[in-house]
Amino acid sequence: MSLLKTIKKPSDLRALTLEQLHELADEIRTFLIDNVARTGGHLGPNLGVVELTLGIHRVFDSPQDSIVFDTGHQSYVHKLVTGRQNFESLRQQGGLSGYPDRAESEHDVVESSHASSSLSWIDGISRANKLTHNNDRYAVALVGDGALTGGMAWEAVNNIAADKDRKAVIVVNDNGRSYAPTIGGLANQLSGLRQQLDKFRTHPAYETAMEKLKDKLKGSGPVGGFTYKSLHATKKGIKDWWAPQGLFEDLGLKYIGPIDGHNQRAVEEALQQAKQYSGPVLVHALTEKGHGYAPARADEADQFHAVGIIDPVTGLPVSKPSAQSWTSVFGEEIAQVANERDDIVAITGAMLQPVGLKKMAQEHPERVIDVGIAEQHAMTTAAGLAFGGLHPVVCVYATFLNRAFDQLLMDVALHKAGVTIVLDRAGVTGPDGASHHGMWDMALTQIVPNLHLAAPRDATRLREELREALDINDAPSVVRFSKGSVGEPIDAVDRLPDGVDVLARLGDRAAPDVLIVSVGAMSELSLDVAQRLNSQGVSVTVVDPRWVLPMPKSVISLAARHRIVVCIEDGVRAGGVGSRLRTEMRAAGVDTALNEVGLPTEFLAHGSRSEVLERVGLTAQQVARDTLAQVLGTKVPFARPLPGQDLPTGQIPKL
DSSP states (O other): SSSSGGOSSGGGGGGHHHHHHHHHHHHHHHHHHHHHHHOOBBBBBHTTTHHHHHHHHHSSTTTSSSSEESGGGGGOOOOOOTTTTOOTTTTTTSOOOSSOOOOOOOOOOOOOOOTTTTHHHHHEEEEHHHHOOOTTTEEEEEEETTTGSSSHHHHHHHHHOOOOOEEEEEEEEOOOOSSSOOHHHHHHHHHHHHHHHHHHHHHHHHHHHHHHHHHHHHHHHHHHHHHHHHHHHHHHHHHHOOOOOSHHHHHEEEEEEETTTTOHHHHHHHHHHHHHHHEEEEEEEEETTTOOOHHHHOOOSSSSSBBOSSSSTTTOOOOOOOOBBBHHHHHHHHHHHHHHHEEEEESSSOOOTTTOOOOHHHGGGEEEEEEOOHHHHHHHHHOOOOTTOOOEEEEGGGGGGGHHHHIIIIIIIIOOOOOOOEEESSSSOTTTTTTTOBOOOHHHHTTTTTOOOOSSHHHHHHHHHHHHHHOSSSSOOEEEEEEBOOOOOOOEEEEESSOOOEEESOOOSSOEEEEEHHHHHHHHHHHHHHHHHHHHTTTTTEEEEEESSSOHHHHHHHTTTTEEEEEEEEEEESSSSSHHHHHHHEEEETOEEEEEEEEEEEEOOOOOHHHHHHHHHOOOOHHHHHHHHHHTTSSSOOOOOOTTTOOOSOOOOOO
């Protein structure tokens, strides 16, 4: 019988023998490979944390003890042992989230999948436990995949370590790339010795004895003080020789490790030692991303960090995308520009390949900087590079711009730095859910003085607008584009003097009814809306501003000549491009009705891009239906009445 099927809740794990745990770990890996191969998802990270997750749930008592997953893509094993074993619709609309989700389980604490925040969470949770006298509860963070490169993690460590009387446990899932190889006889000997030393060091009696000895020596005059300092220095020297623990213990954290993160017994012994200690503890576990799956281990890029639908035996994609991706278009163009201009320097936050910088890094390795998961640092470093005479290009997912907003505002914009920010995966991204949708970037950037914002509609415009952005040297510029494949080129019927592209003029050009302002990737939908309206006798003009900040003057002029303006964007409506257009129109004395069509100010659950857009009403059919009603005067905002009509007629206008 399947062992996994017998696990309905974490406490069921405690009845298993060590041999059964080994069997369960193998079964979980097989389950993950088979199921994630069918749906896509974060395979490599979860294969690497099987034993760690089982150990955490056997030693600690969730949900009484809070277990927080940093970059929550490591939570698949956690889902399996907390009663969620239906992975058939993983990351699909209505199915399991690819991250922890409070709506799914009481065992899920933190839903956000932005890295480096878990330690601040357990700092807060452990403080709350102490203040509310829940002194039997632990706060445990599983942090890894580079999250310790984020400054926020170290801010939290600084605070956690300052309080010696809190039950906070940090489990560092170290995939082995940052330290020497963890295999071989010497490594095994050191690991065994470390575990024995840690059993002794973390025992409460040891700490009590050491405190008494310290007080006695320090209180017995100059000789005693000198003896204490000498013994303490010797102790520190020996400890630092055996393991890379000095940094953590200097901050005040008890350090246990390094341990083999795939040795179930070693994992649980280390966690039990951490649990016995009276203060904050860091457990350092060495693991392999993709452990137990040869195709993942052979993948030099990222050990199958995230995969699409693959053959579970070979690990190869079942089908290759037929169209080029937005990311690859950018990657080709930035590499070409770097060949032409020596001042171009690219910055990434631990995502060199996902944001399209691999080719540039291969050709100009000295001009591609990976700062780790540190978007704030990346943005201010860019300001410094610009001051030094270079043109930096900061490449991040759109959702992660949120993390560097203060630096964009105060370090880049205030100093008029010529920095280009390239936002990949802008708008609705789909299966990664609420924390990964890049839907806030246009609203955030609206309030940054002098910022230039481009939203290309196709590959040609992406190349074009990127080069235009790189020519701006006295202000920040932003170029945003979607996730996935680029559609077919959408050529303009006319380009206005200030760079605005007219995509369509349908119906009576002398008395146009509707002006559709299409932002970026919404051009295909906008043209569909225009065709639907025109089939009902409504005349329509469709424009793509290309640069939505600053708002082109010709868009304002066109708005004045139409009865209603519809701005369609895949960002939040509140404070978005439509909102900015309304402000600019009013400032110019244009009172044409305007309807902002975009995303609601909500956290949107996972699903495919098309499913999410349909769920929020952002479809051609819905937008056309609403716009027609506004032209007829049966839905606000009402279109401006036709000449000679004081009120909306409620009928299709005779054109």
